[in-house]
Amino acid sequence: MGFARWAAIYGPTYATGLAWTAATALAAAGGAIAWGCVLLLIRLSAGRWGALGVDGYVQLFRNTPVLLPIYLIYFAFPMIGLPWPAVVCGALALILQNGAYISEILRGSVNAIDRVQFDAARSLGLAPWNTFRKIVLPQVLVYSIPALGNQTVLLLKDTSLLSAISITELTMQAKLLTEQTGAAYEAFIVVALLYLLLVSGTEVVFRASHRAVRWR
Amino acid sequence: MIEIRGLQKAFGAVGVLRGIDLDIADGEVVALIGRSGCGKTTLLRCINFLETYEAGEIRLDGQPLWYRTGADGVRRRMGDAEARRMRQQMGIVFQQYNLFPHMTVLDNVVLGPRFSQGVSALEAEALGRRLLARVGLEGKMSAYPAQLSGGQQQRVAIARALAMRPKVLLLDEITSALDPELVGEVEDVIRSLLSDRIMLVLVTHAVGFAREIAHRIAYIADGAIAELGKPAEVLDRPKDPGLKEFLRRVRS
Ligand SMILES: Nc1ncnc2c1ncn2[C@@H]1O[C@H](COP(=O)(O)OP(=O)(O)OP(=O)(O)O)[C@@H](O)[C@H]1O
């Protein structure tokens, strides 16, 4: 079978898988970084109880497999009257778990900010919210770019778990093709290469954005 | 004017300030000298409420700062929002450069007026440009702090403090971390402030510079002001034996 014919037959299936994987990973990564920032804000500003609450949350998600919240949200939410599409449930589960990891990454970077900057911010009369959004967050995000890149790669690979709730992402498509064609290895090898492509692309983006920071 | 009465500050069990009394008149320049660890930095930080203190009163133009004593006689910190408002009447520049590294020079200067004082972006930027021109950095507005020399960074820090239009500027050894050849440019900027008639409180080990620009010099020892007077009195006719010893050492 020539490549053109192969691509005409199987191309759309892989393309669909690639699109779902890329789109959920992108949305979930964006959501997880945003959620991580919110968790950091709560930890820094909501006193002892806020920090304790975030700690508990992080421990909960760090010590459970992500498939658990995926199933929980997918099967339990309809019961409480929230019949969300599978992809929304799946992305939400990824956001909740990766947000926990990311808040820890960001917390580590807060220590890289020189303490005298907080004195300077106070002496300018900056309110806590402005100090967070103008001083803390921009620096913390930049210091965290390499670690955020790693976490995004992990998240990207975890999107394969969404096949468990019938999302037609790459791993699911490979499984379907294998069942249809009986060719056991071909589809998984193609999909592995496509993951490699996505992961390399992610790493390139994070490395480029780290280099693009002019003030360091 | 600033009135400080009976200011006491301890770190744990160690009393650092044990009753500071000092008045600073409008437009007055007061230099604080004293041996390392005598509490000069702590005093400036208390004036600006970067440190809490256990006893004493500070007034700025008659308004009591930082603590209120209620009808029940209990002393309480003033609310955070009010403290922030009061703090905007003061500027402080520290020994270590502490510009915000992720912001351009202009953004550093504009930040306070924009987000603490609610000045419009346009107005704040105009103010920032004017102040940076005044400290001789009109060419560096869009540079980042890491691209500047120490002297230039301290000049930006002065501009950033001035942008709040403070009544008093607190300067804590702002030239002592600089290479010797950069000290002059920062001292020039301080000299240029004298015409503003802003209150200046500066901590310095440069006795010559203190003599030149200060109206009065305060020598701090054992947590109190041990000697206070005109530069000529304090530096040329010191009475306190500790001060005599201190001057011998800084001059040699
Ligand atoms: N945050 C702190 N916690 C505990 N002790 C402190 C703290 N800050 C300062 N001290 C102590 O208080 C004393 C006064 O310190 P301070 O920094 O005010 O001295 P200084 O006169 O500014 O000295 P230098 O000339 O070296 O800057 C010192 O003994 C110092 O060790």
Ligand SMILES: [Mg+2]
């Ligand atoms: Mg000091």
